[in-house]
Amino acid sequence: MLQRVLSEIRIAGFGGQGVILAAAVIGKAQAIFQGGYATMTQSFGPEARGGSSSAQVILSGEPILYPYVTHPDVLVVMSQEAYTRFAPQLKSGGTLITERDLVRVDHIPHGVRAYGVPATRLAEELGRKVVLNIVMVGFFGAVTKLVDAEALRKAVADSVPPALEKLNLQAFDKGFEYGSLLMDRIAESGEAEEVLSLESA
């Protein structure tokens, strides 16, 4: 189902983790496979030097007039540096999604829900650590429900070379399943003021 409310998402990590591809997949899913609108913006400036990477995606049911994200509704972080830098900007009531083995969360702002996934480890189970970004996209889909799983899967297939499609879809499914199971557990046991992940929930 197309979400019509405007949602701002920031994805951040190291260079080389596939931050831009993850952002592009989410944008495509919304716009091309779900009939909505999306923009992706990447700013390269002094802050981009030193190996960090950050991309912003806005999802909307209407054309988007201003593409910059200042206070995201959802922050997806794959490095400690990205967490430290961007977590204070998260909107109150927002959602923090972390790669749980790469990011230690020292303080969850009031009203923010935090969810962690061992994306690197799940990617390594597929033999290719490089697909951790797509594991994160799957987890994002299950946790936020902002974009339908089927639209996200089609966008993954549409965004990678044919030879890597199967691997990337497996990565997506692993992240999505981990997230779905986590949300089921939370529904049973209630929220807690900590990073929620299958091992800690």
Add this chain to the structure above:
Amino acid sequence: MLQRVLSEIRIAGFGGQGVILAAAVIGKAQAIFQGGYATMTQSFGPEARGGSSSAQVILSGEPILYPYVTHPDVLVVMSQEAYTRFAPQLKSGGTLITERDLVRVDHIPHGVRAYGVPATRLAEELGRKVVLNIVMVGFFGAVTKLVDAEALRKAVADSVPPALEKLNLQAFDKGFEYGSLLMDRIAESGEAEEVLSLESA
């Protein structure tokens, strides 16, 4: 040398041609390797359906406040559809860069300079058609001189997996050399009101 004047660039083609990567390379070259600023924006909307892909890059010596490109200074097109759609938006005095075997230019707007490169063929000479986007980036560098070749080369190396670095740098060099030779020829023989390319210059 860092260009301080704001330049707006649009790159457009089919999905799968690597439009976003080409845009990201140019943005990174300016901001990370040349000390300037850049933004990349991609809008996914109804116009993105049907396999076309377009990315916008703004280069500046100063932080960029508004990242949308409306009338680009430089338009790089890798498909006929992209040419038809975006050529009318090119700024007067702007530069049109085409993949000459994929785009037939029927009318060059007054004051626009047009340059063509057989990027697909040059990429095929390296055995991998998929690097045509990086051939285009090399040609873009030689023709526009908006970003230094060395900064572009570093950005190419920084943007591709290590295993593909050599191939992509060769692709960059092929495009850059083709463009440099073309600009030398034009300096000798003068501009003409046609798409300038080595075979036609």
